[in-house]
Amino acid sequence: MTHWREILRTTPMRLTLRLVVLFVAASLGAFAVTWWLANEALLDATETVLEQQIDELSAADEPQAIGQAVKAAVKRSDSDHLLLRYDGPDGTVGNYLGRLPPGKFRQSDLEDEQHDVDGHYILLGKNVAGGTLTVGQDAEALTELRDVFIQVLTFTLLPTALLVLTGGVFIALRSARRAAAIEDTLARLTAGDLAARLPVLTGPPDDLTRVGSAIDRLAAAQEASVAALRQVSADIAHDLKTPIQRLAVLLSEARDKAPHLEVLDRASAEIDGIVATFQSLLRIAQIEGGSPRSRFAPVDLGSLAETMVELYEAAAEETGHNLHLTLTDPATIKGDRMLLGQLLANLIENALRHTSSGAITVFVENASLIVADKGPGIPKEERQAVLRRLYRLDRSRSTPGNGLGLSLVDAIVKLHDGSLVLSDNDPGLRVTVRFAEFTEM
Ligand SMILES: Nc1ncnc2c1ncn2[C@@H]1O[C@H](COP(=O)(O)OP(=O)(O)OP(=O)(O)O)[C@@H](O)[C@H]1O
Ligand SMILES: [Mg+2]
Known part of the structure; x- marks a missing residue:
């Protein structure tokens, strides 16, 4: 009809x-x-x-x-x-x-x-x-x-x-x-799949074929410029990594020689931050490149969540949070266990860092991972922006971090062909990550 x-x-x-x-x-x-x-x-x-x-x-x-x-x-x-x-x-x-x-x-x-x-x-x-x-x-x-x-x-x-x-x-x-x-x-x-191209259109060419070829050319140009941009950022990061690491070593040597100079401690803390940012940026670039897919193996989401929650229980208690885990029929998915652990760690860390206290719950429902807190949440119009690299909400300027945690989460979800949704937990933030269930043939 x-x-x-x-x-x-x-x-x-x-x-x-x-x-x-x-x-x-x-x-x-x-x-x-x-x-x-x-x-x-x-x-x-x-x-x-x-x-x-x-x-x-x-x-x-x-x-x-x-x-x-x-x-x-x-x-x-x-x-x-x-x-x-x-x-x-x-x-x-x-x-x-x-x-x-x-x-x-x-x-x-x-x-x-x-x-x-x-x-x-x-x-x-x-x-x-x-x-x-x-x-x-x-x-x-x-x-x-x-x-x-x-x-x-x-x-x-x-x-x-x-x-x-x-x-x-x-x-x-x-x-x-x-x-x-x-x-x-x-x-x-x-949706971000820059490799998408039109299938071969059968029949004699017409105006739609011309529009289609123009779209293909546009996509190819876009793909090439994004690849070039990625390459440039990766090259910069790569070229700067070694001198920064050398600088960190030199600073630590200087601190050993002049332990009374407080300015060296501050410089050292700054350098640590820079190294962390670089490592995260390189990591995201590497994940977006898609190379670790070859390491994919079945991962039990339930046991992974248990491990991560245990790992953060003590830290949560220290900051006055109450970290729970609720398992409902947890599924096994195909993926990289280490990266999926990193994803959960980033979401739990965010809940710990960006909410003053209260309950933090990690749910595993079938092939979905949910981290929900009772903090200030993220305004609707900023939920897309926080996924961008180095983007932080104004109110978080004074909290530690560099705005790369959610970008890494997003890259890991995309690598696993999953979906990432930030929503209101009334009050608080609710992050839902959905994966495809792994079924052995
Ligand atoms: N659970 C949360 N509740 C409230 N705001 C949040 C929460 N999680 C993230 N945000 C906001 O989104 C921003 C981006 O988060 P993201 O994890 O990318 O960076 P970050 O936590 O600031 O730094 P890091 O790179 O160390 O993770 C944060 O700066 C914060 O403003
Ligand atoms: Mg974070």
Whole structure:
């Protein structure tokens, strides 16, 4: 049902329907004018014939002779085709004595049981000596003309309209398929799959094919520039890593030699922060590169969550938090156990760091991991932004961290083809990560 509605909404189908309506309207107009002209010509010819007959019958110009002529003509003719009537001083004679419609030249349905007259006739009346002479001819020719026109209409207009409609549906189906392929590719590109390209479109090329190729070119350019950007960031990180590490070593040596210089402690703390940021950035770049997928193995989400919660229990108690674990039918998924542990660690650490106290619950429901807290939460309009690298909420400026934890979570979820949703825990933040359950074949 929706499929047909979609086809009706395609440009080729709309154009086809408009063309069919235009074609039918133009053809009907042309047929109507032609039919009217032919009808008029036929009526003119009939009028001339009827006039001739009246002239012949009234040639004597004397009532009795006209009456005689009419009677004689009635005997010769058939009332089905020719009506004759003379309304003279001695009464009415002829093969039709029924009612006569007013007017000189007119068409009418006539009926006279006595003379077996019943049908549609074309009549011409004329005042002649002593009265009125009326001659009529059956209108069969007009009816035939109308029938011919109806036949021509049915055998030309209807098949043509049907043919055009069928052609339109075929073209619309093809273009709907092309539009769907383009939409699908655009949706994948929008979702971040920059490698998405249009499938080969069968059939002769058209404007949609051109749009499709343009999208492919755009995606290829985008993919290339993102790859170049990644490469540059990775190169910078890589080139800076060694000097920074050397600097850290030098600072620690300096601290050993001059333990009383407090400024060296501060410099050392800063350098540690820089090293941590670099390591996280490189880690995210590496995960986004997708290389560790080869290490994927079955991971039991329940036991992983148990381990992580145990690991953080003491820290949670220290900060006045209450860390729980709720397992509901935990599933096994295919993934990297270490990275999945890192994901849970980042989410638990966030809950510990960004909420002052209260309950923190880790749920494992089938193949979903949920970490929910009772803190200030993240405003709806910032929930996408916090996934960006180095992005932190204004209120978190004074808390330690560098805004890379959730970016790493996002990269790990994408690597596992999962979904990540940040929502309101009323109050607090609720992070839901959904994976596909692993089933052994
Ligand atoms: N559970 C939470 N409750 C409230 N705000 C949060 C929570 N988790 C994250 N945020 C907000 O989102 C921001 C980004 O989080 P993210 O984990 O990426 O960085 P971070 O925790 O600040 O630093 P780190 O790189 O050490 O993780 C945080 O700075 C904080 O403002
Ligand atoms: Mg964090």
